[in-house]
Amino acid sequence: MAKEVILIKNGELALKGLNRGTFEEVLIKNLRWRLKPLGLFTFRKAQSTIYIEPQDETVDWDEVSDRVAKVFGISAFSRACVTEKELSAIVHAVTTYLEQPLRRARTFKVEAKRADKRFPLTSPQLCAQVGEHLLKVYPHLSVDVHNPEVTVWVEIRDFAAYIHGPQLPGAGGMPVGTGGKAAILLSGGIDSPVAAYMMAKRGIELAAVHFASPPYTSERAELKVKTLLQQVGEYAGHTTLYIVPFTHIQEEIGRHCPEELFTLIMRRFMMKIASRIAEEKGCGALITGESVGQVASQTIGALQCTDAVATLPVFRPVIGMDKEEIIAIARRIGTFETSIQPYEDCCTVFTPRHPRTRPRVEELEQAEQKLPVDELIAEAIAGVRTERM
Ligand code: ATP
Numbered sequence: 001m002a003k004e005v006i007l008i009k010n011g012e013l014a015l016k017g018l019n020r021g022t023f024e025e026v027l028i029k030n031l032r033w034r035l036k037p038l039g040l041f042t043f044r045k046a047q048s049t050i051y052i053e054p055q056d057e058t059v060d061w062d063e064v065s066d067r068v069a070k071v072f073g074i075s076a077f078s079r080a081c082v083t084e085k086e087l088s089a090i091v092h093a094v095t096t097y098l099e100q101p102l103r104r105a106r107t108f109k110v111e112a113k114r115a116d117k118r119f120p121l122t123s124p125q126l127c128a129q130v131g132e133h134l135l136k137v138y139p140h141l142s143v144d145v146h147n148p149e150v151t152v153w154v155e156i157r158d159f160a161a162y163i164h165g166p167q168l169p170g171a172g173g174m175p176v177g178t179g180g181k182a183a184i185l186l187s188g189g190i191d192s193p194v195a196a197y198m199m200a201k202r203g204i205e206l207a208a209v210h211f212a213s214p215p216y217t218s219e220r221a222e223l224k225v226k227t228l229l230q231q232v233g234e235y236a237g238h239t240t241l242y243i244v245p246f247t248h249i250q251e252e253i254g255r256h257c258p259e260e261l262f263t264l265i266m267r268r269f270m271m272k273i274a275s276r277i278a279e280e281k282g283c284g285a286l287i288t289g290e291s292v293g294q295v296a297s298q299t300i301g302a303l304q305c306t307d308a309v310a311t312l313p314v315f316r317p318v319i320g321m322d323k324e325e326i327i328a329i330a331r332r333i334g335t336f337e338t339s340i341q342p343y344e345d346c347c348t349v350f351t352p353r354h355p356r357t358r359p360r361v362e363e364l365e366q367a368e369q370k371l372p373v374d375e376l377i378a379e380a381i382a383g384v385r386t387e388r389m
Pocket residue numbers: 184185186187188189190191192193209210211212287288289290294295297345346347
């Protein structure tokens with residue numbers, strides 16, 4: 001089998017407004033980490049292209065390109081076959097490497113690029129020669145230079161010739177780590193994993209905070225959150241999960257506060273605790289999966305009440321999206337099936353029958369005076385469990 005590589009060209013980087021050196025360095029670091037379980041790879045930058053070359057020829061290329069397709073910072077990439085810079089070798093490589101797409105197509109064209117000007121044929125000559133040969137081997141094909149079903153790329157570069165077919169779509173966005181760090185409040189629901197994915201796409205490295213209320217919430221619910229984080233991690237990379245014991249706080253709210261304010265007081269505790277953890281771990285913002293009007297705790301008034309206690313900016317990337325739009329993303333990134341598993345979340349356990357949709361901050365502050373807020377927060381933070389994901 002021919003030697004394969006992945007080529008990511010400059011034009012395929014989503015580079016905007018960032019220093020190219022840093023961008024590429026972080027991107028390569030992320031690619032390296034993502035491909036590590038699949039074998040040894042060499043990463044090379046030359047001629048405004050990042051080359052990913054396996055050191056082991058038996059590597060699973062489908063898995064490699066699946067993984068590359070989930071690394072943010074790349075808008076497109078190509079899987080290419082490497083061959084000697086000789087016409088006969090090139091023609092042979094094109095015929096075999098692109099056999100499948102060429103057999104399925106009716107029309108094609110050849111595009112050649114010659115970065116190595118010592119190559120004896122000009123680009124048009126090379127296109128003509130390769131094209132002529134393909135017409136002989138695959139007589140069902142005809143050339144269409146305007147709208148071909150398959151474009152055959154032949155690139156003559158410094159060290160070798162590279163043959164590839166169509167470009168594959170990348171994940172877009174910015175390399176994770178180039179945008180700083182933020183803490184996602186991750187429930188087991190549909191929205192927060194999508195919110196995490198969306199901010200990671202902007203280059204933000206994630207830490208995750210999950211509030212667990214055992215025995216009201218089960219161990220399965222916690223496992224579900226970890227699974228979600230792993231799934232999001234296929235895009236977002238490494239994360240640390242902070243699991244906050246929330247039972248005592250919820251019980252105290254239940255015991256001392258008016259029922260219609262339960263959810264909001266609980267959410268204010270979440271914001272305060274998440275802010276503390278986030279600041280301690282070097283995060284510059286919080287992220288939630290809230291969407292205006294989706295539930296009583298997500299009206300503008302309710303959001304004002306929760307925002308009031310956050311000490312960092314709160315990013316809500318799905319704020320203006322319909323549930324259907326959020327679900328479409330959840331399906332695409334592979335979190336939906338996990339999110340709809342029916343384990344109790346701490347929010348559903350203590351849901352008031354008639355939640356307030358037009359709360360006032362003063363009212364909440366007054367209700368909270370019945371609670372030893374600082375002690376409860378200190379206790380919760382002391383009980384945080386940390387898991388590297
Ligand atoms: P999701 O589908 O993300 O659970 P939701 O529509 O169920 O969202 P809520 O339960 O009101 O909405 O939660 C709103 C946001 O608050 C969530 O998107 C998440 O960011 C955060 N959140 C809720 N519950 C928890 C929890 N147990 N741990 C961490 N964050 C939570």
